[in-house]
Amino acid sequence: MSISDQLIRLLHLLADGRFHSGTELARALDVGRSAIWKHLQALDGLGVELVGVSGKGYKLQRPLQLLDRQHILDQLGPRAEALISELEIHPAIASTNGHLMELARHTPSVGRVCLAEYQTAGKGRRGRHWVSPFGHNVYLSVLWHYQTGPGAITGLSLALGVAVVRALSRAGVQEVGLKWPNDIYWRGRKLAGILIEVSGESSGPCHAVAGLGLNLYLPERQAEPIEQAWVDLRHIMGEEVMRQRNRLVALLLNEMLPVLADFEQRTLQDFIDDWRNFDCMRGKAVNVLIGEQAFAGIVRGIDDQGLLLLEDHAGRVRAFASGEVSFRPA
Incomplete structure (x- = not known):
């Protein structure tokens, strides 16, 4: 599924949280009112909740901060910034993990980061569908290349779980725990999940794609198919967290990238005590x-x-x- 530039421009206009009339939106995008109506319907289909009031126009029901490459880069620490080779942001993609796995077949690049506003085929463990409404959550994957085989990075998902908890703690989220092997929980409900996919020689070079899905806000309608107890950061921290999405991505990368870069040398033993402390x-x-x-x-x-x-x-x-x-x- 592709998302048009006009739809993204419309979201930028609505992101201020104020009411905008259909006429105002049509003028700003240089389209007719009927085109605006179709765009608004498309946003609803993507999981973006809108409020329409006669005489006032349309506004987003909740704050929305679209991903911004420069905003994220400006908030990275020196180590993480040095480890990134490329940071790409997609309005829509089948799967951030799948995209990087395909790239890894053609290049051994390390530190390639892929983010998306929306996933049409996001994946969890055992091939489960990861619910991915537009613009509200974090869908993040990182590609890394290792000189040794998959056996040398056993336990990487546990180490990355520690990194995610550390990042959430820096963002002010308390009471976060880890559920073996790769889930992040808050008070008995799932907040995030990690998926690592590895490809390469059994005893030679390999590449790993580490994916993270983190719930900032899950609309009830979009979350209906989820069969387990879940929670989002809006529930934990309030509406303001919706305006901190780029900062949160930077905090996550600050913690995750060094773990990926150093894991062959450090191994799980350097993280095992912290993992046990976070064990829920x-x-x-x-x-x-x-x-x-x-x-x-x-x-x-x-x-x-x-x-x-x-x-x-x-x-x-x-x-x-x-x-x-x-x-x-x-």
Whole structure:
């Protein structure tokens, strides 16, 4: 799906939060009133909520800050700025991860960052659809190249989880926790998710694309298909967070890029203590699903390799390298 330049211009006009008449919008875009009406309908289809009042015009129901490349770059720290080779922002894209995975087939570039206002085929774990309404959340992916094989970056998603929690803390978000292996939670509800895709030789050079989806604001209508408990930053911090989107992206990159750049040398051991401090599953009753099998037990944390430790009803502790984990009702 493509999003026209006129639609983006319309959003920039509405982003001030004030009412604009249809005539005013048509004049600004040099189009007819019927074209403005079609654009407004298109925005509604993208998940952008509008308010229309007779005699006053149209306004956004909630604040909107479109992604701005220079605004993001201006707020990066020196290390992160040096690690970025390219930062691209797409009005609409199938998937930020998918885009960088395709680029990685043709170039071994490192530090390439892809952001999008809207994803038509955003992905979560196990190929699930990631709900991606326009302009309200963070859809971010980074491409990195490693000289050693995938085995050398085992645990990278756990380390990046620590980086995301640190960034959210710098943004003023409290009570954030990590749910193994790659989810960020707040008070028992999912706030963000990490997806890492790796391609390359089993014992030689490989590339990894690290994707992050973070909820700033999820309209109820758009969130209806989500089957698990979720939360967004607007609920946690209020409306003002919607005006901090570019700053939040910069904070995330400041924390994530050094982790990606240094992971071959630092490894998971440098992050394991922080991960355990942020662990929101320890001591909780869960089910671990692997294929058609379900394992019930109490989470006893993670071991030094990042494997999930689950204690069953008989007191036996088993380590899991993968699996779908869901909390069980008390």
